[in-house]
Amino acid sequence: MKTIQSAAVALLLLLSGNTFAAYTLYFFESGGNVVASGSGSLNLGALSPAGSGPLSPGVIASAGLVFTGTAGTVDAYLGISGPPAFGGGGPVGANAGSGDMVGLDSTMPGFVFAPAGYVSGAALTSSATWTATSLASLGLTPGTYLWTWGTGPTADSFTVHIGIAPPASIPTLSEWGLLVLAVLMAGWAMRHRFWQRNRVG
Numbered sequence: 330m331k332t333i334q335s336a337a338v339a340l341l342l343l344l345s346g347n348t349f350a351a352y353t354l355y356f357f358e359s360g361g362n363v364v365a366s367g368s369g370s371l372n373l374g375a376l377s378p379a380g381s382g383p384l385s386p387g388v389i390a391s392a393g394l395v396f397t398g399t400a401g402t403v404d405a406y407l408g409i410s411g412p413p414a415f416g417g418g419g420p421v422g423a424n425a426g427s428g429d430m431v432g433l434d435s436t437m438p439g440f441v442f443a444p445a446g447y448v449s450g451a452a453l454t455s456s457a458t459w460t461a462t463s464l465a466s467l468g469l470t471p472g473t474y475l476w477t478w479g480t481g482p483t484a485d486s487f488t489v490h491i492g493i494a495p496p497a498s499i500p501t502l503s504e505w506g507l508l509v510l511a512v513l514m515a516g517w518a519m520r521h522r523f524w525q526r527n528r529v530g
Contacts (some may be wrong), residue, residue: 354487355490356491362462366495367454367455371450373449374483376478381405381445384396387421388420390470392436395433398429398457400426403430403443404444404445405440406443409441411477412474413437415489415491417468418466418467421462469492472490473493474488474491
């Protein structure tokens with residue numbers, strides 16, 4: 330019983346300390362359209378605030394610039410490092426966007442954009458759609474592109490996958506942890522009932 334309780338406490342501590350943030354964006358073709366779908370979170374602790382302003386979803390592959398989500402006001406943060414571009418295409422506005430407005434601009438010194446008032450570590454989900462087009466027409470070069478910033482507890486990244494659809498949903502570390510915790514507690518309950526039954530008998 331004590332072993333199970335100790336394991337449960339250790340697991341909860343592990344889950345509460347799982348604060349690493351990262352954001353991933355996928356560009357892929359679907360039904361004659363191009364879709365950009367992103368999710369994750371951002372740790373802005375190592376970046377410098379660089380102002381605020383309104384943005385709409387769009388992409389400029391030759392500048393390594395992309396914005397996804399519902400048009401709205403964002404806060405800009407500078408200090409990221411990564412490739413200067415992810416293709417040769419010029420500016421193309423998206424036909425639709427939904428979710429949080431999240432963006433990336435590879436123009437030195439490099440910026441990331443988050444919804445106004447965003448708090449580091451909060452979940453973000455966004456998407457944008459360019460209708461009746463292709464990755465090639467948008468000037469997007471298939472591949473994986475990574476931008477990073479910070480060190481230690483402030484380390485984070487923004488990844489762009491082009492030509493790859495988002496993977497099917499898989500359990501996160503927290504979800505796996507809760508599952509294991511449930512199994513541990515179920516085992517403890519069965520053991521407790523067995524002990525009580527034997528004691529009464």
